Amino acid sequence: MNGPQDPNPNNTRFEEMVDLPEFQLSDYLLLEGDFEGDFSAKTMANSEENSAGSSNGFAPPEASERRNSNICKRGKNKSGTGMRVAFRTKSELEVMDDGFKWRKYGKKSVKNSPNPRNYYKCSSRGCLVKKRVERDRDDSSYVMTTYEGVHNHESPSLVYYNYKQMGPVVDAVASGGWDPQAPPSHYSS
DNA sequence: CGGCTTTGACCAGCGC
DNA sequence: GCGCTGGTCAAAGCCG
Numbered sequence: 001m002n003g004p005q006d007p008n009p010n011n012t013r014f015e016e017m018v019d020l021p022e023f024q025l026s027d028y029l030l031l032e033g034d035f036e037g038d039f040s041a042k043t044m045a046n047s048e049e050n051s052a053g054s055s056n057g058f059a060p061p062e063a064s065e066r067r068n069s070n071i072c073k074r075g076k077n078k079s080g081t082g083m084r085v086a087f088r089t090k091s092e093l094e095v096m097d098d099g100f101k102w103r104k105y106g107k108k109s110v111k112n113s114p115n116p117r118n119y120y121k122c123s124s125r126g127c128l129v130k131k132r133v134e135r136d137r138d139d140s141s142y143v144m145t146t147y148e149g150v151h152n153h154e155s156p157s158l159v160y161y162n163y164k165q166m167g168p169v170v171d172a173v174a175s176g177g178w179d180p181q182a183p184p185s186h187y188s189s
Numbered sequence: 190c191g192g193c194t195t196t197g198a199c200c201a202g203c204g205c
Numbered sequence: 206g207c208g209c210t211g212g213t214c215a216a217a218g219c220c221g
């Protein structure tokens with residue numbers, strides 16, 4: 001199931017969302033995927049607040065990684081899609097419209113967190129992509145969203161995704177040079 | 190009536 | 206080996 005398949009269409013929609021005033025991307029975590037190297041979790045913070053610790057509910061990478069150990073704990077990707085991406089977003093809304101249709105299938109209170117974790121599956125037939133949503137335990141104004149898997153279809157609402165255009169964005173994020181606040185100039189509407 | 194959410198139960202992996 | 210915890214299932218209820 002490898003190949004030049006859509007790595008994560010949500011990235012595109014998400015990037016558009018963080019351009020909106022009510023959304024503010026804080027952390028971008030590549031937890032698993034078709035990457036070279038042996039890292040299991042990679043943390044990208046877009047702000048100098050990162051170096052200031054968690055004064056703003058913003059955990060340093062070390063802490064973020066530790067928190068992500070929950071996500072990686074099972075170490076198995078039942079959906080077999082091999083791609084997991086986590087975002088931490090400052091948002092009032094718990095469920096963000098990323099262009100896909102999600103069906104809630106579970107809710108679980110997590111240890112060490114006052115906020116429950118919600119589990120969603122993509123509503124599209126045959127699509128095994130899952131999504132976990134929970135509020136940050138340190139600062140409930142932040143929402144942790146974890147996508148697992150790759151959509152085998154396009155967004156039912158709008159399709160902005162273009163793999164060739166997406167590549168440089170991912171590279172920019174990986175190198176810390178991507179500014180989520182910047183206009184989505186790579187879109188050609 | 191169909192689709193979605195809710196919620197408790199069950200299952201499986203991991204750490205001790 | 207056992208207990209804990211996270212993830213999933215499935216039945217029931219709700220809503221459009």
